[in-house]
Amino acid sequence: MAIGKLYIGRKIRELRDAHKSTQSKFAERIGISTSYLNQIENNQRPVSASVLVALAEKFEINISELSSGEGDRLLSALSEALNDPIFDNLNMTAQELKLVSQSAPNMAHALIRAHQGFRRNSEQLASLSDSLGRSASLAETTPFEEVRDFFHFVDNYIHALDIEAEKLSQELQLENSDRRYTQLCQFLEQKHQIQVVSDKDSGEILRQFDPLTSTLRMNPYAAPSTRDFQLGLQIAQVHASELIENIAKNANFRTQEAFEICKIGLQNYFAGALLLPYTFFHSTAAELRHDLELLSVRFGASLEQVCHRLSTLQRPGLKGVPVFFARVDRAGNITKRHSAARLQFARFGSACPLWNVHEAFETHDRIIRQLAETPDGARYLCLATQISKGTGGFSRPQQRYALAFGCEISYAHTFIYSDDLDLSARASFTPIGVSCRICERTQCPQRAVPPLMQKIQVDHNSRATLPYSIAKS
Template sequence: MAPPKLYLGRKVRALREARKATQAAFAERLGISTSYLNQIENNQRPVSAAVLLGLAEKFQIDIAGMSLGDDDRLLSALSEALVDPIFENYSANLQELKLVAQNAPGLARALISCHQAYRRNSEQLASLNNTLGSSVSTAEPTPYEEVRDFFHFVDNYVHRLDIAAEKIAAEIGIGERETGSALGDRLESRHAVRIARADAKDDAIRRFDRKSKLLLLNPYLPSATRHFQLAFQIGVLELNDEITEIVQAANFHSTEASEICKIGLYNYFAGALLLPYQAFLAEAKALRHDIGLLATQFGASLEQVAHRLSTLQRPGFKGVPVFFARIDRAGNITKRHSAAKLQFARFGGACPLWNVHQAFEAPGRLIRQLAETPDGIRYLSVATEVIKSNGGYRSTPRRYAIALGCEISYAGDFVYADGLDLTSGAAFDPIGTSCRVCERRNCDQRAIPPLKTKLTVDHHVRSALPYTIC
């Protein structure tokens, strides 16, 4: 299969304008004609390999950083919105959507926001019974939806926090001494914070008293969770101003969204502190992304390691583009991010054929899957169950399944690809994003028909589905 053509007009134009260069001067540096550069900037012609190499050589640009990752995420969200039946009189082709995502990202995001508001209002009206006079409005996105989209469109990488975390990790000796001691010493010496065990009856994981500077931790926390909470507290005490500026710049619609985002950013910092970027990236490559060995190496949990792998998007030092997700037993996706082309549905559940669901059936095992999406892109996916508990026999453990994977072209960088036949099409399971947008016609695991399709029903024939998709 021929590699996809790269239309990077917006990025090339932004690069030129950042250097305050005219098209003629910029084209001359690249060794191309001004008309060719003009066509590239207007997405009338793709960027050739020679131009990419010229950008890297003349302007020290990371070629991997010129990828269409952000456009892919925006394209996926836009495509999902436009399959809604309200757009039944309009059927956009892929090229049209790419042009909008690449050349008018602000317009694309505005359309997505309008569609989200429409869906929320529609769902509210459908559920109203005796509350027609309610003042509750869902025209605005929920706080969690806003925060989810914030991290989604920054590629789950926050450079300012990542650099700060790496600096602090070097100062306190993360990786050179016992992690808990390093974090505890930082809190005590720099902030006069005392760390103590919380009362066994206190169900809080972490409780901090600002006046007494006493940090209470649940006595039943596993070491990885304990370290994460210590790192979180360091973030609260040392990065509050930076995180406040990031949140203010995001212009959230509500105070709730701003506060939730702050928690998310503190969590991001904690993960980056425990798993410092360059050291973690080097080990991930050396251990071929074996999440079990990485967890042991850094004293972290499998989920912390898998999540961190999805954030390795630093310009000039990118890791393998992976997807990461966490689902609960009801199939709700509670965490999601994809630096790969695989994008998760914004509405509805995940594909039932995806191996992440099987993880609940095989506790303690890591399940591998070769999968292919309807667009023909193939992936390696690994999934396992994780159990979280803060107490003993009477406590109710929380069970999740996590999935981590990459496009098949990167599979050789993962130990999990060993022994799998990556060349046989029959080895790949057909999966989709979600039933509502999946275009497969013959899937017997389909929960609902795809939107914007016609159905026929034959009363004399019954197959796995009671209808046929036209």
């Protein structure tokens, strides 16, 4: 797929500021005029290929880091919001959307937040007409959504926290997963005077810390990967509390609830980075060609922990393969998501019914594969598998989810799952969308609802799979 014109003035300006350079000196270094650099930084002109090459050579940066990342995710979210029928008469072009997301990202975020509030308000008005008086702030983004967007727009990578976790992992020599539980317990006891005990009566509680007695009670029936992760989370609370507090404060959340939820997310992040340290995990993933099951065994981690960690490999100068990752429940709700690839998940509604993630609930203990193509022509290798979570025992509830994971087809060769697939045949690819409400495909037999931005036509004398047809725009 051809790359369009790049308007990345904000990133160029940030790069220049990071090197404490004036426009004239920066322009001279990359071989262009000061006026041209000024136009680039103000998004009045796109960046040419020669400028990109000069930036890569002079400043040792990856060109892909300039042309992707937050801008793509913000553009996707903005595009979805403006597909709402309330903006029917705007007819904004793709280039206009790019200029807004790249030149005025704060304005784009504000519009997305306003649209979220509008949708939530509309949905609650429809379903809670008799109890509107009890809701004081229907149009506000929920704290959970605010935190989700925070991680989404920082590329699901927290550099300072990742570095600190990797440093501690190396000090504790956690690469040997066989001794990891003992090492983590010893660290808590010796460095923080926290005693770890087994509690057979903990029920569904995985971890219970009593600050008065400095006792950490652990559920002995939890899976080893879950048990280790909970110890890592406890270490995050006592070892990296100040760092986590500062990161959450700098996010400037609007509510205390969002602030506290973010701290939980950052503690989870630290735990994952501690147990799967960046540099070693990055090299091992490449060595094993992203074999999820082998990575799970090698690091004593669950498949979900492995997939989640792979989605965070965004360290400057040592990036991993850009992947997408999502966790979906049986009702089709996306309960966890991130994408460093062009594929962006819908912010509203369920996932495309043609996506193999739904099939995972029917195929136990197996990773299933799919070659898929989205309406924009991008192609992907999609993996999916079902997981169960719980504390064991016949009477204990089991949570079941499907994990979705994959990459753009240009990176498929780095995955062992692509070896016997025909990546060149168009017929091998299943046409999927993001969600029915914004999907442009007119001939999909699995469509749940009509697309928002297109008109439907009804022929009372003819009936196909759907009771209507979609007018071609």
